[in-house]
Amino acid sequence: MDTKDLDARSYTDLLKGYIKTQDERALYGAEQISKSFIKNNILPEEIVNLHIQALLEIYPDLHELIQPSMNFLLEAMISYGLAHQEYQQLREKQLELRSEIHLAARMQQILLQSEIPQTDDLDIGVISVPANQMNGDYHHFVRGKDGSINIAIADIIGKGIPAALSMSMIKYAMDSFPESEMSTNAILKSLNRVVERNVDPSMFITMFYATYKPDSGKLFYSSAGHEPGFFYSSKANRFKEIEAKGLVLGVKPDTTYSQYELELNKDDMVILLTDGVTECRKGDQFIERDEVLEVIRTYMHLPAQEIVNRVYRHFERIQNFQLKDDFTLVILKKVV
Amino acid sequence: MGSQSYVTIMKEWDIVAARQMGRDIAKNLGFGTVDQARITTAISELARNIHLYAGEGKVCFEIVESLEHKGIRVLATDNGPGIRDLSQVMEDGFTTSGGLGAGLPGVKRLMDDFDIESEVGKGTKITTTKWVR
Numbered sequence: 001m002d003t004k005d006l007d008a009r010s011y012t013d014l015l016k017g018y019i020k021t022q023d024e025r026a027l028y029g030a031e032q033i034s035k036s037f038i039k040n041n042i043l044p045e046e047i048v049n050l051h052i053q054a055l056l057e058i059y060p061d062l063h064e065l066i067q068p069s070m071n072f073l074l075e076a077m078i079s080y081g082l083a084h085q086e087y088q089q090l091r092e093k094q095l096e097l098r099s100e101i102h103l104a105a106r107m108q109q110i111l112l113q114s115e116i117p118q119t120d121d122l123d124i125g126v127i128s129v130p131a132n133q134m135n136g137d138y139h140h141f142v143r144g145k146d147g148s149i150n151i152a153i154a155d156i157i158g159k160g161i162p163a164a165l166s167m168s169m170i171k172y173a174m175d176s177f178p179e180s181e182m183s184t185n186a187i188l189k190s191l192n193r194v195v196e197r198n199v200d201p202s203m204f205i206t207m208f209y210a211t212y213k214p215d216s217g218k219l220f221y222s223s224a225g226h227e228p229g230f231f232y233s234s235k236a237n238r239f240k241e242i243e244a245k246g247l248v249l250g251v252k253p254d255t256t257y258s259q260y261e262l263e264l265n266k267d268d269m270v271i272l273l274t275d276g277v278t279e280c281r282k283g284d285q286f287i288e289r290d291e292v293l294e295v296i297r298t299y300m301h302l303p304a305q306e307i308v309n310r311v312y313r314h315f316e317r318i319q320n321f322q323l324k325d326d327f328t329l330v331i332l333k334k335v336v
Numbered sequence: 337m338g339s340q341s342y343v344t345i346m347k348e349w350d351i352v353a354a355r356q357m358g359r360d361i362a363k364n365l366g367f368g369t370v371d372q373a374r375i376t377t378a379i380s381e382l383a384r385n386i387h388l389y390a391g392e393g394k395v396c397f398e399i400v401e402s403l404e405h406k407g408i409r410v411l412a413t414d415n416g417p418g419i420r421d422l423s424q425v426m427e428d429g430f431t432t433s434g435g436l437g438a439g440l441p442g443v444k445r446l447m448d449d450f451d452i453e454s455e456v457g458k459g460t461k462i463t464t465t466k467w468v469r
Binding site (some may be wrong): 046049052071074078079082086087 | 368370376441442446465
């Protein structure tokens with residue numbers, strides 16, 4: 001006997017028992033069999049039919065008006081059966097889609113990963129976590145021949161798959177530049193042209209680009225409308241916003257950018273981030289930018305990687321472990 | 337190939353006539369109550385599509401026999417506007433009338449075999465069969 005026949009048999013038995021006793025135990029049995037129907041994809045019209053057959057078995061001379069009324073019910077169930085089947089299929093499709101996106105996300109991670117350069121000068125920590133499966137934030141590190149360290153951090157306005165796809169394009173555009181020989185503003189200028197030409201006009205990319213020169217201990221930087229980072233001066237024991245003006249990438253083809261500079265001394269820190277960090281939400285409210293600094297201050301005695309990890313964990317928790325936006329935080333700590 | 341009969345669809349009540357003819361044929365062929373209801377629902381959906389989108393057309397019935405079993409074949413034809421994107425109308429979740437479970441994917445589920453040909457500006461022909469189990 002297959003499960004269908006088995007269910008039919010026990011349905012009839014349960015119904016018989018229930019009509020006789022009308023007790024809760026038989027109804028509990030009905031609940032169990034209902035789950036079994038779902039599991040075995042028994043459609044509503046088949047259940048109605050099962051009921052008709054069971055009735056006819058229990059009462060062979062069923063009132064002649066009952067049966068047509070049951071047939072009417074059966075007919076009325078057909079569309080529910082169809083809707084159920086469609087729902088099942090859509091569910092399967094959704095699972096497929098989800099695993100496909102998961103694969104894409106892993107591929108993206110491999111494509112976009114950037115190793116933190118090891119230097120005697122800087123202690124570098126970075127964390128980048130997507131809100132959904134795919135990341136619309138981007139960062140990378142490139143070491144120049146002269147020992148300089150180039151750092152890019154970017155954010156696509158928008159998130160999810162379209163943002164992630166644009167990110168891959170940014171990466172390959174940048175790979176083709178002789179980054180370590182270009183000034184930070186020249187890099188943004190070239191990149192702006194690539195973005196303007198290739199990205200949908202409704203999509204914008206913000207980027208902060210910096211080069212650290214170990215010889216002079218200076219950080220050169222430019223910004224294309226990116227969320228301002230912070231500079232921590234150890235001497236003053238104060239955080240300051242890193243100011244840099246520049247238009248978002250992709251708006252106009254001929255945008256130019258300025259280069260700024262900053263001198264780093266021992267124990268100074270540079271904090272770069274995306275708006276996923278500063279726009280964390282506590283309930284309905286955005287946090288204040290200062291709140292980020294307070295948290296960093298709590299952990300700033302730790303190594304850079306440890307700081308970013310702790311800061312992330314802090315904000316992950318206050319957002320109930322559900323990020324609203326991609327979260328990227330980079331901390332550079334001058335150690336000598 | 338067996339006998340052929342048809343219903344011309346011109347007004348909404350013709351849908352009922354198509355259902356009736358289909359149900360009678362299915363019953364005579366020995367289909368159970370559930371399958372009768374499914375076949376009838378499929379016929380209804382096809383006839384409604386003709387009524388709503390082509391205005392006029394035909395639903396034909398054929399009794400078909402293979403080596404092992406008998407079945408009912410339903411042919412719905414019209415000279416309406418045709419369907420531009422067949423893959424789209426056969427996709428779950430896509431219906432112009434809204435809601436789950438409706439439309440041509442529903443017909444396909446209710447029946448065993450399903451085929452559709454359509455040419456924009458010329459019309460649509462849907463052939464679908466259900467076999468007695």
